[in-house]
């Protein structure tokens with residue numbers, strides 16, 4: 059089972075979008091049974107697939123959300139066997155984590171639950187942190203999970219917190235999205251080192267591969283072109299080529315709820331009518347994104 063993580067400590071670099079498009083690609087085009095995991099308490103990935111609910115009035119204001127009741131949950135189920143709502147926090151408490159189906163075939167998601175993920179961080183004193191770091195690696199070794207999925211894709215928060223460390227340590231492949239902006243590039247080297255450090259501390263039978271740096275939201279301006287060349291000079295083959303171009307169709311994927319939530323459905327009359335796009339533009343955007351996904355896919359599966 060491949061475990062792909064989209065990570066960088068900088069906000070807004072397209073971590074979530076990257077996780078979303080790779081998931082569509084593996085699930086729909088490559089027929090891989092794919093599990094998405096939302097480790098970000100902002101829950102933006104979860105909102106792209108599920109109707110998230112609010113925990114309390116305050117939660118609505120600060121945007122935090124809880125997963126809906128699982129569609130297979132039945133009143134009277136033993137909550138320790140099948141809790142009504144689950145998120146990845148359950149793995150730290152020995153609870154059942156039941157992935158939610160999405161509208162996309164072959165694609166399930168373990169959503170975010172803001173307060174619960176927060177509690178994992180707040181209630182883990184230093185001597186228990188090793189557990190937060192190592193639990194995901196143990197979880198992904200479960201035979202039930204390995205027989206149910208071919209690939210897991212983890213979306214992480216813009217942070218280097220213990221949940222992110224745990225995700226990195228469990229990963230087989232890490233992709234770092236980066237915008238071609240000065241501030242984004244400044245943090246890249248540190249993130250690369252951070253991934254390498256996690257690989258140094260995991261057990262010797264598990265390798266965390268930094269599989270690619272993905273230039274994102276690329277607008278082909280002269281300054282961005284220059285930075286892309288610089289990146290290629292610095293990091294060589296690590297740079298995913300072609301980059302993810304800045305496209306309004308891609309921005310639309312993050313709308314709530316996304317319609318459709320897969321870029322593979324782009325040249326559809328519904329989308330074209332809704333946003334007034336010409337089919338040819340959408341086909342062009344889809345073609346570009348397919349090439350980027352193919353490059354990422356090759357690095358994981360070949």
Ligand SMILES: Nc1ncnc2c1ncn2[C@@H]1O[C@H](COP(=O)(O)OP(=O)(O)OP(=O)(O)O)[C@@H](O)[C@H]1O
Nearest residue numbers: 069070071072073074075216303304305308309312
């Ligand atoms: N290639 C693209 N073209 C246009 N817009 C994009 C592209 N990629 C991402 N975006 C938009 O940029 C914004 C940030 O993207 P996204 O949420 O994926 O970033 P993130 O790194 O996950 O952010 P955060 O750090 O808050 O989790 C979103 O509104 C998204 O729709």
Ligand SMILES: [Mg+2]
Nearest residue numbers: 073074098102
């Ligand atoms: Mg995100």
